[in-house]
Amino acid sequence: MEFSVKSGSPEKQRSACIVVGVFEPRRLTAVAEQLDEISEGYISNLLRRGDLEGKAGQMLLLHHVPNILSERVLLVGCGKERELDERQYKQIISKTIKTLNETGSMEAVCFLSELHVKSRDIYWKVRQAVETTQDTLYSFLAMKTKKGEPRRPLRKIVFNVPTRRELPIGERAVEHGLAIAAGMKTTKDVANMPPNICNPAYLLDQAKELETYPSVAVESVNEKQMHELGMHSYLAVGRGSANESIMSIIHHKGGEEGEAPVVLVGKGLTFDSGGISLKPGEAMDEMKYDMGGAAGVLGTMHAIAQLNLPINVIGILAGCENMPDANAYRPGDILTTMSGQTVEVLNTDAEGRLVLCDALTFVERYEPDLVIDVATLTGACIIALGAHATGIMSNHNPLAHELLNASEQSGDKAWRLPLWDEYQSQLDSPFADMTNLGGRAAGTITAACFLSRFTKKYNWAHMDIAGTAWRSGKNKGATGRPVPMLSQFLMNRAGIESED
Structure with a gap:
């Protein structure tokens, strides 16, 4: 599994999938709002129809969103914004990784690392995302004759940080997270x-x-x-x-x-x-x-x-x-x-x-x-x-x-x-x-x-x-x-x- 960090706008990402959050009740995060604006209200229209409420762990995978360079957009329910704590953050990351791994997105750019988590900085969020991803994808197959692995498993994930100034911090978090x-x-x-x-x-x-x-x-x-x-x-x-x-x-x-x-x-x-x-x-x-x-x-x-x-x-x-x-x-x-x-x-x-x-x-x-x-x-x-x-x-x-x-x-x-x-x-x-x-x-x-x-x-x-x-x-x-x-x-x- 390959990890990296970058700082960039969601509309410029050319990837198999972009991952963005949605809070309850159907409230777009800042990054999701940018995508909605570029797609001329495509995402907000879906939410108004009731496709996603924003409850923690809900997933909605969209294909070929208008004017978006990436093949897919994964909307991730993050619950109520003021209640997002470290336990819920890790659960959301885990559910996201499972979804990506099962739906053929071999790479993804994830903006969930920009979510505000109580008392936690960007280093913690990126490192925990790396550790949680590896833990979620772990399986013990050494003694099985049929491994049963996904046909197109997740191979690469990029965590976005808000500014270029935070890139060294994010890179350090990836290094530490990978070792642990x-x-x-x-x-x-x-x-x-x-x-x-x-x-x-x-x-x-x-x-x-x-x-x-x-x-x-x-x-x-x-x-x-x-x-x-x-x-x-x-x-x-x-x-x-x-x-x-x-x-x-x-x-x-x-x-x-x-x-x-x-x-x-x-x-x-x-x-x-x-x-x-x-x-x-x-x-x-x-x-x-x-x-x-x-x-x-x-x-x-x-x-x-x-x-x-x-x-x-x-x-x-x-x-x-x-x-x-x-x-x-x-x-x-x-x-x-x-x-x-x-x-x-x-x-x-x-x-x-x-x-x-x-x-x-x-x-x-x-x-x-x-x-x-x-x-x-x-x-x-x-x-x-x-x-x-x-x-x-x-x-x-x-x-x-x-x-x-x-x-x-x-x-x-x-x-x-x-x-x-x-x-x-x-x-x-x-x-x-x-x-x-x-x-x-x-x-x-x-x-x-x-x-x-x-x-x-x-x-x-x-x-x-x-x-x-x-x-x-x-x-x-x-x-x-x-x-x-x-x-x-x-x-x-x-x-x-x-x-x-």
């Missing part, structure tokens, strides 16, 4: 891959694909090395699987040598059966998405490598598979973590924290500036926040605020939950330093409390993406989140501006 969309695609492709293919070794192979970027180097830690390091908690989780546990380590060396890195740690349970504490059979196929954290870190590393951010970042993919067999770990087992702390296992389906705790201890060697772990950790997070927001917990207020700011900028929603000491007692064990389960109450928070015991030596945040990493049901599939938020966070850290 590429990272999201990587995340979705890996997460959607079936677990008989996507195992910890496959995660390592996908990490090595990023070595085509000069800033990236990849290494790994296998089970023998984990044993030597004392990562007995991580090893216990993978003990029941025929697939070896592998921790992949991706280095993006964009900053000064010796500069403390930002470390991202992704939970990479390539399949989570629950182990001996077996999950119910319904929707267990979706447990291939339990590596959504690792997929999100991989996609973020792709995005920042493509942008060549001037910052040092290390991405950890904590690859593992949780299966029941004669060698699997059990409820009642007591594990010694890499930190030396002991954990009583109450439920083998609370396995992600047992993998992450050793990975979080491992990263101390990098003397990080900060550490963020990303994990599909708790069903409780879905109960608390649904499928709309990622849960954030942190031991450092400024870091939490940075992440929430990046969430707001990127439109990748997140919400902070408390991490108060009062919750820690729910992890008490009569036999070990802690249990791996804090009970039903505040399950998302107690899981983060568990991880906080392994993050005393650095500033740390935990992102629970259980509700946001994938969609369930008939249209199930990975979402590519939280790549936009994490990429924005790292762009902010690197001092990347929209106008430079």
Whole structure:
């Protein structure tokens, strides 16, 4: 898909299609008014007949509009002008792209980027249009024998900006949007891959694909090395699987040598059966998405490598598979973590924290500036926040605020939950330093409390993406989140501006 920006009048566009907006009730945008004037009232006459009301998402494709150079004009309903917010803007862009892709318009000039969206500038509108377009056109066809692609798919789209002065800003927005969309695609492709293919070794192979970027180097830690390091908690989780546990380590060396890195740690349970504490059979196929954290870190590393951010970042993919067999770990087992702390296992389906705790201890060697772990950790997070927001917990207020700011900028929603000491007692064990389960109450928070015991030596945040990493049901599939938020966070850290 090819993207570009330009600044020009609609009547001069010679394209397969021009896309313009119409507000309720049948009120033409400024650009649509120009086309109406050139076509001698052709468009307004159609609207008066009731062909389009202007409700958000309505589409009316016109062919051979009088005096217009383009073959088609697509009128897009934008709802009430004063109510156009970022959520509705993205929905309108998505519906527009679907329509263009299904109606044979292989290229289009889109004026929707000139719409006024509450509190959002031209950079945001163009970048979101690029990201939304790529997300809308995404499909996972790797395992299908018949691809079923459109005969004349959309190949090129030009977003118009109001003045020539804004062209550099628009071009920057396209560059950033393409990098983030590429990272999201990587995340979705890996997460959607079936677990008989996507195992910890496959995660390592996908990490090595990023070595085509000069800033990236990849290494790994296998089970023998984990044993030597004392990562007995991580090893216990993978003990029941025929697939070896592998921790992949991706280095993006964009900053000064010796500069403390930002470390991202992704939970990479390539399949989570629950182990001996077996999950119910319904929707267990979706447990291939339990590596959504690792997929999100991989996609973020792709995005920042493509942008060549001037910052040092290390991405950890904590690859593992949780299966029941004669060698699997059990409820009642007591594990010694890499930190030396002991954990009583109450439920083998609370396995992600047992993998992450050793990975979080491992990263101390990098003397990080900060550490963020990303994990599909708790069903409780879905109960608390649904499928709309990622849960954030942190031991450092400024870091939490940075992440929430990046969430707001990127439109990748997140919400902070408390991490108060009062919750820690729910992890008490009569036999070990802690249990791996804090009970039903505040399950998302107690899981983060568990991880906080392994993050005393650095500033740390935990992102629970259980509700946001994938969609369930008939249209199930990975979402590519939280790549936009994490990429924005790292762009902010690197001092990347929209106008430079």
